[in-house]
Amino acid sequence: MTSTELAHAPGTALVEVEAPPAALQFLTFRIGAEEYGIDILKVQEIRSYEAPTRIAHSPHFVKGVVNLRGVIVPIVDMRIRLGCDAEINAFTVVIVLNVVGRVVGMVVDSVSDVLEMARSAIRPAPEVSSSIDTRFVTGLGNVNDRLLILLDIEAMIASPDFGLMD
Known part of the structure; x- marks a missing residue:
């Protein structure tokens, strides 16, 4: 539910303006020792990790593609992209994102919760200086003594560094 406000400039009619929500929701996940958050509205689904089909000459952090109900989805290992160890275990998941009009899978160590x-x-x-370009960090959130790195996942996936968008 969104709220609205009435905006009025002198000499003009009252106009209803949509107010930004007071709170935002983030899906939180771990990569190595760090905890990240992305806008929940960009998340399509969360899936257990399954080995993708490798594509020749793709960047080292693009694990390959999977067929998701008839849609070919590139799988990006964010752990490799951010320079972390990329061990597959029972907690490894793929966050399926819908960004910039494309569906992309993002491999992370684990998903925590929605905050x-x-x-x-x-x-x-x-x-x-860090492993992640600060252009893609929208801010830092402090939640119950946890520092959460909030990512602009849409800008990150759409950047030329990823090589996924035209």
Whole structure:
């Protein structure tokens, strides 16, 4: 449910304006020791890991493709992309995303939960050298003494670095 506000400039008619939601929801997941969050609205589904079909000459972090109900979905191993160990175990999952009009699978170590965070609880990301480009970090959230790195997954997947979009 969204809220609306009435906006009025002097000399104009009242106009109903959609107010941004006070809180945002994030799917949280782990890669190595770090915990990340992405906008829940970008998530299509979460699947257990199954070995994809490898595609020749694809970047090292693109594991291959899977057939998901008739849709060929590229599988990106975010652990490799971020320079972490990429061991497959019982907790390894694929988060299926719907971003930039495409379906993409993202391999992560595990999925934690869905968190709702107030916009005021999100702080800007500091400019530091790290394995993830700060252009793709929308902010940092502090939830119950856990630091959550919030990603702009749409910008990340659409970036030329990933080589998935035209």
